[in-house]
Amino acid sequence: MQVSTRAEAFDRWIRGPFVAINTELEEQYFRQPDRARVEGIGDALKARLRDEGHVHIVGLLEEGNTGDGFRSAFDVLGNVGLYLAALRRHELTNPAREERSPFPEASSLALHVGASLGMAPRFATSHLATHNRAIDGTRKSFTSLRDELLFIDENTRGILALQTAADALTRIVHLGVSNPAADVLFGTAKRALEDVLRFNTRLFESLDVERFFYCVRPYYKPYRVGRLEYRGANAGDFSGINELDLLLGLCRANDPYYTNLLVDKMSFMLPADQARLRECMTFTSLLDELLGSIEHAAAGWFRTNARAFLEVCDLFGQYAAQHHDALVKRFIEEPAARLSPGSQQGLTASGPPLPVLLRSLEVLRDMRMAAPRTDMPSRHDDLQRLRAAVEAS
C-alpha cells in the first residue's frame, strides 16, 4: 500500500528542520551560565518548531489516515510523539501547569493512531531504537548532537543484544532445560549479555555527562496527550528485559510489585512485544525447572546446563548493577545532586521525584542480582541452593 504523502512530508520535516531547530536551541541553552534555563531563550525558533509541525499535523488529522499499514501508522505515532516531546522539552507545554495539552490537534492524532495500534499515544523507545529506520545512514533523533546519537546508538545495540539473549532463553523453554542442545542457546545468551556489558561500558566512558543531562535527557520527560499525562520513554520499554527476568526466574509474574511494573509498561511496547511478554508470563522459569530436578544434580546434563544457567544469571546481575551503579549514578544521580533544589522537578522519565525512582530502580537491580535481601522477593537462597548442588556434583 502507498504511504500517505502527508505522512512522508511530516517524516521529512522531522528528519530535517525539526532536528536543526532543536539542535540550535540546545546550543543556545548550553551557552547560558544556567544550562537548565529554557524560558525566554530562542523564542522565535520555538515558535517555528511549533507552527511548522502544526501544519503537518493538521494535514494528517484531516486526512484521518491511520490505515496504511502498521509501519506507516507506527511512524506517524513516533513523529507526532517526537514533536510533542520537543514542545515539552522547550517548555511550550508542561503537565504541571496545565490540565490538558495545549496541542489538541497533535493530541487527537496521537490518540487516534495510538489506539488503533494498541500503544500509548506517545513516542516509545522502539521509535528511536529498534524500529528507527535509517535513511542513507541517518536515523531519527531530536538533535544532531554527538551525544544524543551516541546515546541512541548504544541504547539500540544494548536492546538488540538483550533481545538476542531473551530469544535464546525462550527457545530453551521449548527444548526443556534437560535437553543437551540447550548448551548452544545458553552460549548465545551468555555472549549477548557480554555484548551488553561492553556497550554499556563504552557508553559510560564516552558519553558527556553535561551534554546528556542538559541536552538529551530533557526530551524524555512526561507530557500530556489530551487530558492524560504519559510517562516518558526509557530504554527498558521492550519485552526482552522482562522475558529475561521471568525466564531466569529472578522476578516473578505473581509478585504484585513486579507485575504492576509490567502492566504499566505494556502499552509502551510494540504489539508484538506485548504478545511475547504475555506468553512469557505463562512459562515456568528455568530456575524453577532446574530446582525441580535437583535430585538429578549428578547427571551430566544437569551439571552442564545448570552451570551455564548460573553463568547467564551472573552476567545478567552484572548488567543490572552496571545500569544502576554506573549509568544511572553518573548520568542522572550525580548531576541532579549538583542542581539547585528548584530545578530538580521533572527530572525523570516516569515522573516520580528522583529519590523515589532511584529506590524503585534499586529494587529491580537487587531482584536481578538475587541480592541477599529479605525486605523484597529475592531468589538469593534458591540460587545458592542450585549453586551448592552444582558444586557438590
Ligand code: HEM
Ligand atoms: C546514559 C545511559 C542510561 C541512563 C542514564 C539510564 C537511566 C535510566 C533511568 C533513570 C531509568 C528509569 C526511567 C524512569 O522511569 O524515569 C531507566 C530505565 C531502564 N533502562 Fe536505562 N539508562 C541508560 C541506558 C540504558 C541502556 C543502554 C539500557 C539497555 C541496554 C537500559 C535499560 C533500561 C531498562 C531495562 C530500564 C527499565 C527499568 C528496568 O527494567 O530496569 N538503560 N534507565
